[in-house]
Amino acid sequence: MPSREATAYFGAGPAPLPTAVLEKASQVLLNYNDSGIGITEISHRSGDAEKILESTKSALAQLLDIPTQEGPDGYQIIFLQGGGSGEFSASVYHMTALWVEKRRQQIVKELGTEDETKVFDALRKAVDDEFKLDYLVTGSWSLKASQEAARLIGANHVNVAVDSRKDNNGKFGTIPKESEWSLTPNPAHSGMLYYCDNETVDGVEFPAFPDVDSSKYHVIADMSSNFLSRKVDVKRYSAIFGGAQKNVGTTGITIAIIKNSLLTQLAKPDLLRKLNLPVGPVVLDWPTIAKNNSLYNTLPIFDVWIAGQVMQSLISKASTDGPKIATQQAESEKKASLLYGILDKYPVFHVVPDKSVRSKMNICFRIGSEQDRDDKEKKFLAGANERLLLGCKGHRSVGGCRISNYNAVSVEKVEKLAQWLEEFAQQQ
Ligand code: PMP
Numbered sequence: 001m002p003s004r005e006a007t008a009y010f011g012a013g014p015a016p017l018p019t020a021v022l023e024k025a026s027q028v029l030l031n032y033n034d035s036g037i038g039i040t041e042i043s044h045r046s047g048d049a050e051k052i053l054e055s056t057k058s059a060l061a062q063l064l065d066i067p068t069q070e071g072p073d074g075y076q077i078i079f080l081q082g083g084g085s086g087e088f089s090a091s092v093y094h095m096t097a098l099w100v101e102k103r104r105q106q107i108v109k110e111l112g113t114e115d116e117t118k119v120f121d122a123l124r125k126a127v128d129d130e131f132k133l134d135y136l137v138t139g140s141w142s143l144k145a146s147q148e149a150a151r152l153i154g155a156n157h158v159n160v161a162v163d164s165r166k167d168n169n170g171k172f173g174t175i176p177k178e179s180e181w182s183l184t185p186n187p188a189h190s191g192m193l194y195y196c197d198n199e200t201v202d203g204v205e206f207p208a209f210p211d212v213d214s215s216k217y218h219v220i221a222d223m224s225s226n227f228l229s230r231k232v233d234v235k236r237y238s239a240i241f242g243g244a245q246k247n248v249g250t251t252g253i254t255i256a257i258i259k260n261s262l263l264t265q266l267a268k269p270d271l272l273r274k275l276n277l278p279v280g281p282v283v284l285d286w287p288t289i290a291k292n293n294s295l296y297n298t299l300p301i302f303d304v305w306i307a308g309q310v311m312q313s314l315i316s317k318a319s320t321d322g323p324k325i326a327t328q329q330a331e332s333e334k335k336a337s338l339l340y341g342i343l344d345k346y347p348v349f350h351v352v353p354d355k356s357v358r359s360k361m362n363i364c365f366r367i368g369s370e371q372d373r374d375d376k377e378k379k380f381l382a383g384a385n386e387r388l389l390l391g392c393k394g395h396r397s398v399g400g401c402r403i404s405n406y407n408a409v410s411v412e413k414v415e416k417l418a419q420w421l422e423e424f425a426q427q428q
Pocket of ligand 1: 223
């Protein structure tokens with residue numbers, strides 16, 4: 001049986017966790033804090049649970065430099081269930097309710113009356129004529145999010161401002177320039193500008209915050225697969241979310257960072273129903289979860305604890321001033337450039353995405369030519385498995401190879417894989 005130390009695991013999620021955290025986890029599962037009760041057995045409403053929640057939030061705020069003050073410009077950190085996919089829906093429900101209420105208030109002002117029928121008629125017309133959610137479709141996950149939006153509110157309200165497959169032979173792998181995006185021209189008509197910061201399946205990552213005016217568009221990003229891998233200018237986002245199971249912890253919680261100004265002034269469910277707009281389940285409702293300190297219903301506190309421990313381990317290795325994630329960012333970049341360096345050195349390898357948008361987290365490549373690709377990739381993966389370099393197969397929807405370079409994958413393990421890449425290329 002291979003040991004954990006001998007194995008290097010490059011799976012895309014669930015993904016490796018630091019061994020020290022798992023060792024401690026195995027103890028607290030049996031007996032948390034010398035209480036005689038295991039961590040999965042304690043109440044989510046206990047003092048211990050509350051402490052875990054608070055320290056995890058504080059660690060995240062330190063790592064990403066999140067402004068957590070009260071008032072409209074501060075942010076809430078909340079924990080939800082339902083995965084990243086749950087947030088595809090939650091963001092639609094929420095941003096729709098926000099847009100409708102803002103527009104309603106404006107109509108009241110414009111008409112100079114609160115007359116319900118008059119206001120409602122004008123609002124219905126505004127929803128029909130104006131209301132859009134903008135999506136940047138740059139990979140499989142933003143595509144899924146946009147499809148969920150169309151399912152919930154109707155395709156007529158979803159503006160796919162960019163579909164990067166269009167200029168790339170029908171495949172994901174690029175991010176067209178901002179000047180080529182067709183955002184809803186009047187930002188007041190746009191409920192949000194949604195994008196996925198790192199596309200796990202396609203290996204495409206935004207190199208930086210997109211060149212859009214975040215004071216006019218509500219920018220919301222899915223950071224499920226690059227959460228805690230690099231610095232983030234949180235202040236430019238209306239909301240950020242990510243499932244924990246890749247770079248942060250165990251499967252079971254989703255973390256969302258939401259600007260306070262988003263959490264008030266939302267259309268009431270009755271009004272949304274009258275407008276034929278959807279009302280989401282309460283467990284996905286950001287204000288409800290925020291108001292209840294993420295404890296509206298039973299939260300898997302063990303998963304929050306794991307995330308907190310992972311965050312503490314990142315803080316303790318931070319060596320610079322400023323956002324504490326900078327140290328981890330440097331390590332991620334070092335590991336990614338080692339791998340891309342070898343992939344670029346040998347013509348037998350073909351990195352899938354364009355150089356300008358290569359992900360530091362999910363490194364996607366093909367081997368060989370169209371004729372011998374199946375054979376070569378099979379050989380590469382079999383050789384990797386023999387060497388206990390596991391989880392290098394690409395996502396089933398696209399094939400090929402994918403190396404996930406998450407934080408818990410050490411430099412040494414990446415070096416081991418790099419060695420096999422070199423060896424394999426030299427055999428060709
Ligand atoms: N977004 C991204 C970028 C992902 O990689 C994934 C899962 N791999 C999801 C969303 C969906 O997450 P979940 O499976 O937690 O719903």
